Amino acid sequence: KYCRGGYMPIESKQIIRYNLEIVRKLGWGHFSTVWMAKNLTTDSFVAVKIIQSSPKYRMVSFKEISLLEHVKTTDPSHPGHKRIIFFYEYFFANSINGVHLCLTFELMGPSLLDLLVQSNHCGLEQPGVKKIITQVLLGLTYLHHTCQIIHTDLKPENILIKITNSYLNELIDCVNSFEARGLKKPKSYVTALEWNQNKNLFVEPEESEIFSILKKRVQSCPSKTEKPEFLKPVMAKFRKPLNMPLLVDPNIQVKIADLGNSCWESKRILPIQTEQYRALEVIIGADYSYPADIWSVACITFELCTGAFLFEPYTEENLYCIEYHLALIWKLLGGIPLNIARSGSRSSALINLDSENISFQKIGDILKEIYKWNDFNANSLEEFLESLLNPIPRIRPDAFDALNLKWLNN
Ligand code: ADP
Numbered sequence: 001k002y003c004r005g006g007y008m009p010i011e012s013k014q015i016i017r018y019n020l021e022i023v024r025k026l027g028w029g030h031f032s033t034v035w036m037a038k039n040l041t042t043d044s045f046v047a048v049k050i051i052q053s054s055p056k057y058r059m060v061s062f063k064e065i066s067l068l069e070h071v072k073t074t075d076p077s078h079p080g081h082k083r084i085i086f087f088y089e090y091f092f093a094n095s096i097n098g099v100h101l102c103l104t105f106e107l108m109g110p111s112l113l114d115l116l117v118q119s120n121h122c123g124l125e126q127p128g129v130k131k132i133i134t135q136v137l138l139g140l141t142y143l144h145h146t147c148q149i150i151h152t153d154l155k156p157e158n159i160l161i162k163i164t165n166s167y168l169n170e171l172i173d174c175v176n177s178f179e180a181r182g183l184k185k186p187k188s189y190v191t192a193l194e195w196n197q198n199k200n201l202f203v204e205p206e207e208s209e210i211f212s213i214l215k216k217r218v219q220s221c222p223s224k225t226e227k228p229e230f231l232k233p234v235m236a237k238f239r240k241p242l243n244m245p246l247l248v249d250p251n252i253q254v255k256i257a258d259l260g261n262s263c264w265e266s267k268r269i270l271p272i273q274t275e276q277y278r279a280l281e282v283i284i285g286a287d288y289s290y291p292a293d294i295w296s297v298a299c300i301t302f303e304l305c306t307g308a309f310l311f312e313p314y315t316e317e318n319l320y321c322i323e324y325h326l327a328l329i330w331k332l333l334g335g336i337p338l339n340i341a342r343s344g345s346r347s348s349a350l351i352n353l354d355s356e357n358i359s360f361q362k363i364g365d366i367l368k369e370i371y372k373w374n375d376f377n378a379n380s381l382e383e384f385l386e387s388l389l390n391p392i393p394r395i396r397p398d399a400f401d402a403l404n405l406k407w408l409n410n
């Protein structure tokens with residue numbers, strides 16, 4: 001994708017704008033590559049999201065800018081304001097691949113997906129998860145009720161951890177020492193920094209390592225070898241944890257990032273949401289709104305606690321399967337109310353389910369049996385998740401109500 005209309009080729013030390021010097025790559029996504037850069041005027045660091053140069057991506061990113069501007073200015077005193085990534089400004093940069101829209105943001109640290117990878121997909125300890133989810137919900141009270149924006153793509157990789165000064169120093173040291181040791185720099189446009197929890201610093205991954213991390217995430221998820229047989233009882237495929245959950249820095253601060261897929265509540269878009277985090281109403285093609293984000297929060301909570309996806313709706317060939325997804329939801333919730341089941345344009349998928357044969361498996365039992373949680377912890381998390389996974393979006397708690405649920409407060 002480093003071609004005409006694609007990503008901008010970049011080297012460290014490159015001056016991307018008169019006062020902005022590229023330090024190194026931080027990450028990438030469908031739309032962009034994201035770089036750490038030094039503002040030479042203020043001697044401070046920012047993150048620059050450099051959009052692919054084709055007009056299609058530029059158009060969508062202009063919408064992201066209008067949403068970000070709205071979020072930035074609507075009510076800076078709202079406690080949820082600081083739970084959304086802070087956007088500074090945008091500019092254009094030229095490359096051999098075309099003209100790239102560039103967005104600058106406050107510099108953040110690793111994402112929650114990085115933390116999950118660090119945990120070896122065993123998950124994070126509960127007090128840490130509660131802190132993280134509280135902050136995410138606080139961000140959503142602002143995004144939803146003050147800004148009238150639906151995020152539509154909440155998932156661990158789009159929630160970023162605030163960088164601390166010691167992180168930042170490690171990060172800079174790491175880049176400098178790499179250069180001082182005269183090590184051959186990997187091609188900067190294929191690598192991203194990897195955060196190493198054990199060493200507590202950012203490390204330079206091998207070129208292939210970023211792909212192996214992604215591969216590992218796919219492999220470590222519930223077994224792919226069994227074919228989902230929708231007409232037979234669905235088996236839960238949760239992986240047993242290998243070791244202890246990761247301890248989370250008690251001062252952890254997170255922010256919701258990537259408004260690249262977000263929309264105004266009044267101008268909803270389709271399709272939305274990454275499959276594993278997709279709400280029931282979106283799956284069946286019914287009307288959706290803010291509650292779709294709340295469903296994703298439930299999926300993220302379970303994943304942070306256990307290291308495994310709550311729903312992993314893929315066939316053996318790694319293809320998304322709507323019937324399988326609905327069967328997994330049915331199994332976990334013990335059914336789907338008929339009126340909601342019939343309300344979508346894809347409701348016919350439910351007809352293919354042999355629901356009589358889907359056995360009910362409560363979340364609490366999964367936590368006890370597979371993850372060896374004690375009764376109290378398992379039951380309180382179950383209560384929280386079942387509330388956020390209410391199949392009727394109208395009854396699902398909104399971000400305010402969710403903040404008051406027992407699990408977050410005990
Ligand atoms: P896309 O819309 O292309 O998915 P994102 O906004 O999600 O782009 O950014 C891609 C990745 O870059 C993120 O998953 C994260 O790893 C990294 N990233 C994005 N913004 C920042 C930031 N402000 N600070 C540090 N890293 C960031």
Ligand code: MG
Nearest residue numbers: 029030158258
């Ligand atoms: Mg993204």
